Structure formats: structure tokens, C-alpha cells
Amino acid sequence: MPESLPLRDRSPILRWWRGVPAPSMQGLEPRRLRAVTRAIIEAAALPPRLSNAVDQVVARAGGFPSERRDVARELCAHFAAGVASGTNETQLLAAFGDPRRAGRLLKRAIRRKRGWTWHTWWWASRAMIATALFVSTGYGLIAWRFWSARPALAGDYLNSLNALAPIGPEGTNAWPILGPACDDLERAESLFQMSVPHDKFLYLYGIQPHDELWPQVGSLLSRSAESLDVLRLASRLPHLGAPWVPRPDANDLGSLGTALYRVHPRHAELMETAAKWLFLDARFAAESSDLDRAVGNVEAIVRLASLLSAPRGNERVVGATIAWWAATTVIDIVMRAGPKLSDADLHRLTLALETPHTSDGAIDLEGWRLIWQDLADRIFTDGTNGHITSSAIGAADELVTQSYRSHSKTSPQSWRTPAVLAMTEGRAEMTHRFENALSALVSKHRLPPWERPSGTIVLADDAPLPERVNAIPDLFVRRIEYATFMLPLFDLEISAAQTALAVERFRRVNGRFPDALTELPEADLVRVIRDPFDGSPLRYAAHDGSASLWSVGPDRTDEGGDSKYLQQGYVWHLRDAYRDRPDLVSVGDLRLWKLAAPEFAP
Amino acid sequence: MRIEIELMRGAGPVAILKLLERGEMYGYEIVEALAQRSDGLLTMGQSTLYPMLYNLEAKDLIASRWDDTEGRPRKYYRLTAKGKKKLAEATKEWRGIAKAMSALGVLTHGTVAGA
Numbered sequence: 097m098p099e100s101l102p103l104r105d106r107s108p109i110l111r112w113w114r115g116v117p118a119p120s121m122q123g124l125e126p127r128r129l130r131a132v133t134r135a136i137i138e139a140a141a142l143p144p145r146l147s148n149a150v151d152q153v154v155a156r157a158g159g160f161p162s163e164r165r166d167v168a169r170e171l172c173a174h175f176a177a178g179v180a181s182g183t184n185e186t187q188l189l190a191a192f193g194d195p196r197r198a199g200r201l202l203k204r205a206i207r208r209k210r211g212w213t214w215h216t217w218w219w220a221s222r223a224m225i226a227t228a229l230f231v232s233t234g235y236g237l238i239a240w241r242f243w244s245a246r247p248a249l250a251g252d253y254l255n256s257l258n259a260l261a262p263i264g265p266e267g268t269n270a271w272p273i274l275g276p277a278c279d280d281l282e283r284a285e286s287l288f289q290m291s292v293p294h295d296k297f298l299y300l301y302g303i304q305p306h307d308e309l310w311p312q313v314g315s316l317l318s319r320s321a322e323s324l325d326v327l328r329l330a331s332r333l334p335h336l337g338a339p340w341v342p343r344p345d346a347n348d349l350g351s352l353g354t355a356l357y358r359v360h361p362r363h364a365e366l367m368e369t370a371a372k373w374l375f376l377d378a379r380f381a382a383e384s385s386d387l388d389r390a391v392g393n394v395e396a397i398v399r400l401a402s403l404l405s406a407p408r409g410n411e412r413v414v415g416a417t418i419a420w421w422a423a424t425t426v427i428d429i430v431m432r433a434g435p436k437l438s439d440a441d442l443h444r445l446t447l448a449l450e451t452p453h454t455s456d457g458a459i460d461l462e463g464w465r466l467i468w469q470d471l472a473d474r475i476f477t478d479g480t481n482g483h484i485t486s487s488a489i490g491a492a493d494e495l496v497t498q499s500y501r502s503h504s505k506t507s508p509q510s511w512r513t514p515a516v517l518a519m520t521e522g523r524a525e526m527t528h529r530f531e532n533a534l535s536a537l538v539s540k541h542r543l544p545p546w547e548r549p550s551g552t553i554v555l556a557d558d559a560p561l562p563e564r565v566n567a568i569p570d571l572f573v574r575r576i577e578y579a580t581f582m583l584p585l586f587d588l589e590i591s592a593a594q595t596a597l598a599v600e601r602f603r604r605v606n607g608r609f610p611d612a613l614t615e616l617p618e619a620d621l622v623r624v625i626r627d628p629f630d631g632s633p634l635r636y637a638a639h640d641g642s643a644s645l646w647s648v649g650p651d652r653t654d655e656g657g658d659s660k661y662l663q664q665g666y667v668w669h670l671r672d673a674y675r676d677r678p679d680l681v682s683v684g685d686l687r688l689w690k691l692a693a694p695e696f697a698p
Numbered sequence: 699m700r701i702e703i704e705l706m707r708g709a710g711p712v713a714i715l716k717l718l719e720r721g722e723m724y725g726y727e728i729v730e731a732l733a734q735r736s737d738g739l740l741t742m743g744q745s746t747l748y749p750m751l752y753n754l755e756a757k758d759l760i761a762s763r764w765d766d767t768e769g770r771p772r773k774y775y776r777l778t779a780k781g782k783k784k785l786a787e788a789t790k791e792w793r794g795i796a797k798a799m800s801a802l803g804v805l806t807h808g809t810v811a812g813a
Contacts, residue, residue, distance in 0.1 A: 153745075169764070170725060170748065170773045177726035177772070191729070191744055198745030205752030 132161045133168040140172035143185045149195045150175065156199025159206045167202060269337025270330040270403055271363060277326035278366035281373050284323075288316050301372050305383055317377055324377055327370050328392065331399035338363035367404055371397045371421035378425045382432040390429050391441045391448075397422040398448045420586040422448060423593035427689045430596045435694035437600070446597050449590060545584040545628035546652075584628035591625040592634070592645055592688035598623065599643055599691060609643040609693065612636065634688070641693040647686040655685045710750055711759075712792065715777060715785040718760060722776035725751065751775060759784050 133154045137147050150171045157167050178188040192198070207218075263269060285300060292298050296309065303313050317324070374393040381390035401418040426445050429437070437445075540548050595613065598620035602610050610616060613624055613636045627634050627647045635646050635654060646657040717723060717731050728751075729744055754760045759781035765772050777785065799805040 166773075167748075169771055173770060173772050174725045174744065174748075176770055177724070181726075181730075193743030193745035195745065197743075198748065201746065201749035202752065205749040205756065208756040209752060 129161065129164065130155075133164050136165060136168045137172060140176055142172060142175050142179070145185055145189060146175045146179075149189060149192065152195040153199045153202065156196060157202035157206060159203070163206050167206070263337040264335030268333055269335045270333040271336055271338035273326055274330035274336075274370065275338065275363065275366065277323040277330065278370050280323045281320055281327075282366070282369055284316065284320050285369075288312075301376055303376075303379075313376070314380055317380055320373070324373060327374060327400075328396045331396040331403070333403075336363070336403040364404060367400055368417055368421070371400055371418045374400075375421050375425045375428070379428050379432070382429045385433065385436060387429070387433060387437055387441050390425075390433075391437075391444050394422050394425050394429070394445055394448050397425060416583060416586050420589050423586075423590040426593040427589075427596055430593075430600055431689055431691060434596075434600045434691055439604070442597060442601065446594070449594050449597070544626075544631060546626075546631035587625060588628055588634075588647060588686075588688070591623055594623040595620070595634070595645060596689050596691060599645075603691075603693065609638040609641075609691065611638055629686075635685075642690055644690045645688040647688060649686040657685050657687050710746070711754055712785070712788045714747075714750065714754065715759065715781055715788065718775055718777040718781070719785060722763075722774040724772040724774050728775070754781070 133151065137150050140147070140150075142150070150168060153171060154164050154168045157164070159167070175188055175192075178191075179185075183191075207214075289298070289300070292309065298307070298309050298313075300313065303310055374397050378390040378393035381387070381393065397418060401416070401422065404418060426449060429445070595616075598616050599609060599613075601620070602616060613621065613633070616624070624634060626632065629648050629650060630652045632648075635648070635657065637644050637657065644657050648654045713732060713736070714728060717728055717735075723731065725744075725748060729747060751760065751762075755762060755775075757780075758778055760775045761778050762773050762775050765774055796805055
């Protein structure tokens, strides 16, 4: 028997691979398949080593049972012929070569022999497996990216927003001293409220001299005198210089979300806190006849409102809110100490309320529209290419989560996917709805307050998108709608304060209150606006040494100045009532003031 | 003498087809005939032979049948019409190669005479 022709493999890797001892496939075959060939091999009665070689080749070649049988029979016949020719077992095995290699080659050859149906099935199944693997891997990667990644804002949005805030040269900005003073006052108020027993809960700014806690509030004001001085000092500076969004950390999504939710910036909120404290201090000053301090506080509040009159819709609304506090303070002072006011103080108060910014142009719907577009562009799209980015998704996620958390909806985690949905499907829809709602608000605002339809503007919900898509525009629209509801009241309060001053001036000249507002000089009469709730002149009555002014209120019914819901008769109660329960504000009149002649003054 | 694996891949099937031209043969017979008629030069490992036979059968160049008449089963291979045609083409190609090699002086006249 000639030796096998040595076939040379050029590849060292292949040579190495063929040298690696492979595990025998014999033990790995299912018992049923082994039985197919076992009988044939045993029937051939070959020497054990040859039988084992056949067994190895068949095991590695695999195939259907018929193919296995065929291979086993042929190899058995081959070795039987060799034995019959007198070749010994060792020579036969050497001439045969590596059974492992034979099995591998046979496996391929057997497959080639199969028909086209098998080949079609084979490639189709492999293609399906490959596709399934590819898709599942892709989905896996996307899922991993989605659930594990924590997108961050790509741009410094806070910096961009803060760049909108005008800041003057160093030393001319009020905020560096005003901000800390406001923080101190907020903290002091919180501590005071915590010290008050629950059953004596106090609305701090509604306190009256007969209240049990009046002395404690007086002490609180004394302790806060330094901060109040800072407020008065800061109000004299020419610029506010406050950032739009405070930035405890760069790209702080929480701050951005809070700023969006509140719509107006944090500093505006603190400015209102300052105005309220100055109002409270003025009340105590008027009560203790420190009228110069009381009038000075009114002037300081008006100056703070001036600092906020930036050309942005939201700040103008807040500026008007603060101006409203000035008017409220004037009414409070005149009601408490009108007869004691000097003519000079009366003139100072009149001048303070003449400041044109107080309510003029406070409604700036175009400004709101710009804010929406500005923020939407900054947050929902990448400014460079207009495509939604992962950072935008992150920002939206945070915003939607925050807004819905504040609305006590479901858990924040469940909004992760909706946020992305809102981003990918709902941005255009959100803008569309916001624009529609804004247009409705503009139309509504063009009407006099008493002709405006009741009810709130509803965001269009014609598209089959979930409620969450309304989240962000809804926040904006509610705020704007609230402002449109309140601003006529702010105008009303300012007009009422100016009327109170005019009535007091009339009393000083004529020794009595006017019987009707028409008795007032022409210059004062033009400041008396119509009742925003019914368009009629404001109701006025004078009798028994007192004079009262009231509005019919949201229910548009004149109840003779009787205020059932508004116990103190102040506008802010109406505002707070609207904020908490808009459906409950239509009870009673809105008493604006009640003045007393000197002989009847408290 | 060692033959490059690529050369053997080309020569092996042709050698088998040539052997089967004379009549049908079974596997072990082919092995022995190859060894004898090529002076051992074209002796191939039998682990290579059977896959080669399966491949030729897959291409319809040869056909097989089982014969149990002599008491032991044997699988006989024979040339098909397609195989004959293929063998004619391959023979022509090999002669061309031998002629070219001869012209180049790689082969002498005597070595190609029997081809």
C-alpha cells in the first residue's frame, strides 16, 4: 500500500488548527442517530480500531439518517476491501488519514449533494437568524442607551437665558444686595410660620392690630429691620441685574424646569416677597403713626416694580403685580391713617401711583409668544441643525416629569417614555396648540374685561395625542390666562388707590366726603376706571362720616359692598381664591376700601 | 515527492473521472488504481477521496449504485454523460497545459507522450 500523498497546507493557522485535538463527536450524538450506524458497523465485523475510525467519521460528517447509513456502509466496505486485500489495520488507518478531516470534508460534500429545497431552507433560516440577531442587537443597544444613559443638556441653556437679563455696571445692580435680603426675609417668614401653633395659623400679610399675633409680627419686623433697610436702599439703584435663572450648577435641568414651570423667574418671585414685606412694614408704621416710613415703603415698592419692567412679557406681569402691592399699601395707609397724613405725604403717595409703568403694557402677549418660541427652540431642538437630540429628550423628560409631578399625576418614571413620545411626535402639536390657545387669549384680551367670555381657554385636543402633550403649553397658557384675569384687577386696585387719595383730598378741601364720585375734580375723575366685572362705574357710597368703594365682583351682582367671601375686602384674597379654586370666587362684592373722617377714624 | 494542494485539487477529480472512463469502480478500487497507475504520485489520503467522490456526484459528473451480489456491499461509481463531457474538456485543458509546459522546457517530450 503506497503512502498517502502528503498534501501541504500553506497556512500556519490551518496547520495549527488541524493539530488541535478535537473532542470526539461520538458521545455527543443523540442515541437514536448512533443506533442508525452502530448496527452497520457491527455487521461489518471490522477490527475495533477500524470500526472506531468509521464511527468517528460518521459522527463528524453528520447528516440525515439515510446519509449516515450511506457513509457508514461505504467506509465499512472500504476497510473490508482493504482487510481482504491483506493490508493490516495500521496501514489502512494510515492510508485513510485523519478521520476528523474526512468527517469534516464529508459533511460539506453531503450538503452539496442535497436538493435545492434544502439549500433554500438552509440559507433562508440562516438569513432569518442573522436578521433576528441583528435586530435584537440593535434593539438591545437602543434599549441600553435609553435606560442607562443620562442625557445632559448639550448647550448652556441657562447661560443663554441669563444673557437676556440686562445687567448694569458693577455697583449699579440691585440684585447682589437685594437677593440675599429677600432670601433672609423668606427664611424669617418660614421660621415665623413654623413657630405659630397650628390652630393659630396666620396669613401674615392679612394681620390686623386686634389679632393675637400682632405683637409677635411687630417683633419679627423689628428683627428684620436691617433686611428691610436693604430693600429700600436697593430699590434706589438703577439696574436690577438679576439672572433669569439662578444657577447653582451649570446645565442644571431642575432649575430650568422650575423656571419654566413658574414661567416667571425666581428673582421676580423674590421681588414680590420684598414688596409684601414692605407692605407689612408700612401697615405697622401707619398704625404707629410713623407715616414717613410708611410712605417711603410705598415709594420703594414702586421703584422695585420699575426695576422689573424689562421688555419681557412675564417680568412685566410680575412688575405689575408688585405695583399692585404699592396700590394696596396706599389704600391700607389711607384707611388706617388718612386724616393723619400730611399734605406732603399725600402728594408723595399720589406721585408714586402716577409712575406710568405700574400697569401700562403689563399684558404683552407677543412677549409671551416670543418666550415660548425662544424656550421651545432652545430646549426642544438642537439650535445647530434643528433635529431633536438626546439632550433635548433629556430636557423634555425632566420638564414633563417636573410639571406632572407638580400636578400630582402618576410617578415620574412612567413619564420617561411619554416624554420621548412628546418630543418626537408632539413638539409641532404642542406649538400648534399653544399658538391656538394664545390666539384665543389675544382675542379674549382685546375685549373689555366685562365682555370677555367666562371660563378658561382650553387647549385644542383634536389630535389623538395623549394628555401629556399638553403639559408644557398648558403651563404657559394657564399662567398667561391667570395674568389676563388678574391684570384688570391690578388696574382696578391702582385706580381704587388713586380714587382713595382723591376722596381724601376732597374731604380736606370740603370738610366732607363727596356724595358721589362725580363730585371729584375732573383730573381725579379720569383716574376712576369702570368696574372690570360689569363695565359700570365703580360703586361708591358715603354716609355717617365714612366712604366706601366697591366692585360687584366676578358674580356681577351688586350686593351693596357686602363681601361674603372676601372677609378683609382686599383684592389679593380674590387673587388667591382664583389661584386655588377658580370656581369659588363668584361670591360677594369686592370691597376696595372704606375711609373714615377724622372724628370717626380708628 | 510533494504536490501542492492546489495542484492536487485540480488533478484529483480529473484522475478519478479518467479511471471511471473504463468502467465502474468502487472506492477502494479507485484508491489502488490511482496508486498503481500514477506510480504513487497521485495517491491521495482516502479521507480526501470520499469527499471528492461525493462532490463529483453532487455535480452529476458521476453516479453511484450499491451492489450486494458478491456477499459484501460495495458502492460502485460510474461516469455520467455530463462527466464524460467534463472529462473531455479537462483532458483538452491538461494537454494544453502539458504542451505549454513542454514548450517552456518544464516537461520533456517523453513525459507528455503518454498523456
